[in-house]
Amino acid sequence: MEANYVPVYVMLPLDVISTDNQLQKPDELREMLNCLKCADVDGVMLDVWWGIVENEGPEIYDWSAYQALLQMIKEEGLALQAIMSFHQCGGNVGDIIYIPIPKWIREIGESNPDIFYTNYRGTKNEECLSLGVYNQPLFSGRTAIEMYHNYMKSFRENMEDFLAAGLIKDIEVGLGPAGEMRYPSYPEAQGWAFPGIGEFQCYDKYLQEDFKEAAAEVGHPEWEMPGGDAGEYNDKPESTNFFKTNGTYLTEEGKFFLKWYSSKLIVHADQILDKANLVFLGCKVKLAAKVAGIHWWYFHPSHAAELTSGYYNLTDRDGYRPIARMLSRHYAILNFTCAEMRNSEQPEEAKSGPEELVQQVERNFNIL
Template identity: 60%
Template sequence: MISIIFSTQGGWGDKVRLQLHSGIFHQEMPSIDRVESLQGVRNVRRIEAHGPTGSSNSANISKNPKAVASKFSTTEMPERSVISAISNLERKRRNQSNQIISLVHKNMQAPTAPTYNEKMLANYAPVYVMLPLGVVSNDNVFEDKTGMEKQLKELRAAGVDGIMPSMSFHQCGGNIGDEVTIPLPQWVLDIGETDPDIFYTNRKGNRNKEYLTIGVDMQPLFDGRTAVQMYSDYMKSFREHMSDFLEAGLIIDIEVGLGPAGELRYPSYPESQGWVFPGIGEFQCYDKYLKAEFKEAATNAGHCEWELPDNAGEYNDTPGSTEFFGLNGTYLTENGKFFLTWYSSKLLNHGDEILDEANKAFLGCKVKLAAKVAGIQWWYKSDSHAAELTSGYYNLKDRDGYRPIARMLS
C-alpha cells in the first residue's frame, strides 16, 4: 500500500490511499461487511472493493461496489432488494468520503510553496512581472521603499515567481498604457539637437524621440560609440553591478529591449504624433542614415532609380485609400517587394545585433533572455497587412513574416 499526493490541478492535494493491483493503481474503498435490504440484513464474506483510477491525474471512484455472499447468492434475493442494498451502500460510502474530505480540509495547513526547480520539473510556467514605472527617478532616487516592499510581498503572496529586469533603451511615454514619461538620457537628446537624424523619421520629416533609428546602430555618433555599443555597455554594467544577485539566482530572467516600448518593431503608430486605432501607420525610414542605406542597397541591386515609398499614406489612412497598400498596390511590384524585404531585414539585423551583445554580456550567468514582438492584429485580414508592413513585419497571406523573427530569436 502506498500513499500518493495528487490533485486535479497538478499541485499539492489531499492524501488518497491507493493500492497497486496488476500494475494499475486503485483507490481503496471501505470494506463491506453486510448487505442491508428491505428484507433484513444478510451477512456476506468480507471483501475489499476497488475502483480503478487508470492513469489520469485524479482518481475515478467506482460507482458500483460489489459484495460476494458467503451463504446466499444475490440471485436468491429479490432484485429490488439487491438494488436497494447497493444504493444504501453507495450512499453510505459517499457520506463517509465526504466526512473524510471535510476533516482533511478543516485541518490541512497551507502547503509550502514548491521550489523553482520543482516547478520546472512539473512543466510549471513561471510568472514574472515588471517593476512599476518610475520606481527610480531620473535623478537615480528610490522614491518609495516602503510602498515597494509592500507590493513585493503582495506579489509573493499571490504566487508570482519574481521580478523581470528590463534592459530598456526606449522612452517611456507616448504609447498605449504609458502613465509616466521617462525620456532618453539627456546627453543623447543633446546629440539629437545637433543631429536630429539619429531619431526615427516619417516621410513628412517628423522625428520620433522614443528610440534611436536603426540607421545609427553602427554609426559612432555617441562620444565615439555606436548605438549598439551603448546598449552593450549598459548590459555589461548591469551584470557588473548586479553580480551578487545573478550569482545567487535571484535574477533568472532578463528582458532585452529591441525597439519602441521594448518591442522589436518600428515606431509606426505613435499616439504622440496623432495615430489612432486602427490607422495603418507610416514607414519610419526617412532619416538620412536609412535613406543612404536604402539607396546603396538599391544601387547594388541594379536599380539606382528606386526611392523610398512616397505613396503609402499617413498614420490614420486605410489600406484602400493608398496606392501602396491598395488593390494591386505597390507592395506587389518588384520595387515594393525590394523595399519591404530591405525594411524588414534591417529590423531583423537590429534585433540580432543587440541579442548577440546580450549573450556576450551575460555569458556564464544562469539567466534566460526574453524579447518582445508586437501583436499587430489590425488590418490582418486585408490582403496587404498594411499595419504589419509599416511596423516591419513583412507578413502576407503567401509570406510568413514571423518565421524569420522566430529563427532570429532561437
C-alpha cells in the first residue's frame, strides 16, 4: 500500500439497527455493502448505540443485531470503524431520527434530573449525561465512567472474533453530545440557531457544587458562575456583559471559571479514554475521539461559541494544545468536524474562521 494512501470509509445509516434492536432491511443492506466494495471503498463507519444495546436495564446487553451486522460486513470484505455512542441521536445538526439514551437511565433522570446538563435557567438536556456525574455512583451503584467502561468491555467480549479477525480498525469513543468532546452548548432542540453564541451547561447541582469547592480552594468562595451575564443561546457576544469586548471573561473571576469549565471537559475525556485503552489493550485497533469545529465567532476577541462549548481558546491562549496533549497520551486519532469548510461560505456577521481554526488545530497535533 502506498505511503500516502488514505482509506475511505462510508457512514452507515444512523438507524441501520432499529430502536427495538433489529437489523433493518438486511437484503437491501447487503446489496449496499456489496456496491461499496465494488467501488473500492475500504470500509464503513457504524454508531454502536448505548441506548439500543443496554436499554432494558443495567448491564443487560443485547448485541445480537450488531453481531449479525458485523458478520455481514465481514462477509462483504469491508473493514469497520465502530463508534461507542453514549449520546442521544436527535436534536443536533444532521439528526434525522431519534435514538434516546437507555430507558432505565432516563427513568433515573425523572427522579434526579441533575444527571443531565443544565443551563443557568434550569433547562435540562437529555442528549447525554452531565460530566458532573461521571464519578457519582448514581446508576445502580455504578458511576457514569464505570457504565461506559462496562459497555466497552462487553463490546470487546461479544465482538472478540471480529476483533481477532482484524475487521474492526478503529474505535471512536463518544465523549459528549453528537459523540463530540464538548458541552451541549448549542442544542437546536432548545431553539439555538447559527450563529448564536450558545450557553454554558454547568448548572446541574453536581457541577455547581464542584465549582463552589474549586473557588473556595483558591480563596474566593464568593466567586460565581456567569449566569445571565453570559447571555442566551442566540445572542451575539457584544450583547452580553461576559463576552463583549473587554467583558468579564477577561477578569480574574471570569478566567477562573473558564479554566475550570474547560478543564472539567478534558479530565472527563481523559478518564473515558483511559478506560477504553484498558478495554482494548492487545487489540489491533486505534482509538479515536471527535472534537467539534466551533468556527463561528472565531474572529471575535472572546471566541464566545468556543468558550460555551468548553474550548478555552483566545487570541493569546491556545485552547487546543491541552486537548492535543491529552489525546496524544492515549495515542488517539483526532476526528475534527470542520476541515472541509471555507471562510467565504460563512455569513460575515458570524465572524467565522474555519480555515484558521483548522490550521490552529493542525499545528497542535503536528507538534506532538
